[in-house]
Amino acid sequence: MGDTSIMSRTYKLALIGFGNVNRALAQIIAEDGADMATRLGFDLSIVAVSDLFLGSAYDPNGLDLRGLTTLPAEKEALSKLAGGKTEADNEALIKDSVADIVAEATFTDSTTGEPASTHCSWALSSGKHVVTTNKGPAAFHGDDLRALAQENGCQFGIEGTVMSGTPVLRMAQNELKGCNINGFEGILNGTANYILGRMEEGVQLEEAIAEAQSLGYAEADPTADIEGWDVLLKVVILAETVLGVSVSPNQVRREGITGLSSGDVAGAPADGCRWKLIGTAEVDEDGKVEASVCPQRLPHAHPLSGVSGATNAVAFGTDYLGQVTVSGPGAGRLETGFALLSDIVAIHQHSAN
Numbered sequence: 012m013g014d015t016s017i018m019s020r021t022y023k024l025a026l027i028g029f030g031n032v033n034r035a036l037a038q039i040i041a042e043d044g045a046d047m048a049t050r051l052g053f054d055l056s057i058v059a060v061s062d063l064f065l066g067s068a069y070d071p072n073g074l075d076l077r078g079l080t081t082l083p084a085e086k087e088a089l090s091k092l093a094g095g096k097t098e099a100d101n102e103a104l105i106k107d108s109v110a111d112i113v114a115e116a117t118f119t120d121s122t123t124g125e126p127a128s129t130h131c132s133w134a135l136s137s138g139k140h141v142v143t144t145n146k147g148p149a150a151f152h153g154d155d156l157r158a159l160a161q162e163n164g165c166q167f168g169i170e171g172t173v174m175s176g177t178p179v180l181r182m183a184q185n186e187l188k189g190c191n192i193n194g195f196e197g198i199l200n201g202t203a204n205y206i207l208g209r210m211e212e213g214v215q216l217e218e219a220i221a222e223a224q225s226l227g228y229a230e231a232d233p234t235a236d237i238e239g240w241d242v243l244l245k246v247v248i249l250a251e252t253v254l255g256v257s258v259s260p261n262q263v264r265r266e267g268i269t270g271l272s273s274g275d276v277a278g279a280p281a282d283g284c285r286w287k288l289i290g291t292a293e294v295d296e297d298g299k300v301e302a303s304v305c306p307q308r309l310p311h312a313h314p315l316s317g318v319s320g321a322t323n324a325v326a327f328g329t330d331y332l333g334q335v336t337v338s339g340p341g342a343g344r345l346e347t348g349f350a351l352l353s354d355i356v357a358i359h360q361h362s363a364n
């Protein structure tokens with residue numbers, strides 16, 4: 012017989028930001044929640060939701076899941092649920108609600124990581140675990156937030172910040188623990204990779220960006236994707252979590268794909284190469300870190316050369332295994348909602364040990 016105190020555990024969640032990712036988490040709970048107790052050993056109850064556009068709602072006994080999953084994308088829509096209000100209520104719901112876990116999925120600010128970092132700090136200081144897909148807190152304040160989590164006996168789960176639900180951080184941290192990982196190279200932005208693939212087929216940069224926008228890969232403002240800012244934050248997170256070195260965002264050399272012409276990209280396969288936007292970090296023998304984001308011309312034999320479209324991949328350099336490559340989706344609402352669930356599973360496993 013299993014330990015029934017662990018088997019019957021219910022985690023109460025506060026969702027901060029209720030866009031694609033946290034809505035996907037609510038959908039996963041609505042669809043699979045009944046199964047979770049037997050499969051994963053816990054139940055999830057959403058007690059609080061707060062969003063700048065939709066307002067907020069709080070019920071310590073659990074909000075109506077059907078109301079949440081069918082919520083229209085209309086201003087102040089959360090105010091129509093029982094326990095609802097027209098405005099967001101982040102601070103009170105993070106600090107004072109009965110939630111055990113705060114799922115932070117507001118927008119990523121690529122220059123300061125705020126206000127998401129403050130949300131994470133409020134949660135951890137109040138003894139609540141954090142799961143987040145937002146790169147800002149981990150890239151700008153990762154060390155401080157990990158320390159705060161440890162002080163408060165909490166977990167700071169960030170699996171979805173790199174390659175969405177593809178378990179790249181956890182795989183490297185857990186399964187490669189016995190190896191020395193001295194560096195990594197990654198295709199970490201599906202939009203840039205899709206655009207480069209189209210340029211290889213002769214499409215001009217501007218046209219490829221418009222296509223990526225119409226397919227929902229690229230934002231209305233594609234700067235973070237095509238100028239390498241998004242990859243830069245992921246390089247910082249990978250360097251800290253996998254290589255165990257502190258790298259600040261301004262230490263990473265950055266160049267996007269806008270300096271490449273379709274002629275350069277389309278001509279490379281004739282020479283046995285492909286252009287890719289590569290995020291990389293390497294630690295030398297003296298412990299010095301070199302980290303960069305820049306387009307690279309990879310030979311066909313390179314493990315990242317065949318990674319096409321919106322797929323992401325990271326190749327780790329290890330002592331015992333040589334290069335180990337993980338590939339999978341790097342974005343998507345359900346894929347990223349799943350990343351939050353995977354962090355909750357890790358919180359549960361940790362509390363069971």
Ligand SMILES: NC(=O)c1ccc[n+]([C@@H]2O[C@H](COP(=O)([O-])OP(=O)(O)OC[C@H]3O[C@@H](n4cnc5c(N)ncnc54)[C@H](OP(=O)(O)O)[C@@H]3O)[C@@H](O)[C@H]2O)c1
Pocket residue numbers: 027028029030031032033061062063064065099101115116117118119126144145146171172175341342343344347
């Ligand atoms: N979607 C993906 O595939 C994916 C993959 C990996 C990581 N991520 C990251 O995950 C996070 C969430 O992504 P998403 O796709 O769910 O974004 P989204 O659809 O834009 O949703 C974010 C929601 O948070 C709200 N919000 C913004 N600032 C807030 C604040 N201070 N307090 C409360 N609510 C706030 C937004 O309201 P307004 O619209 O009024 O601003 C919006 O409703 C982002 O940091 C993103 O970079 C996403």
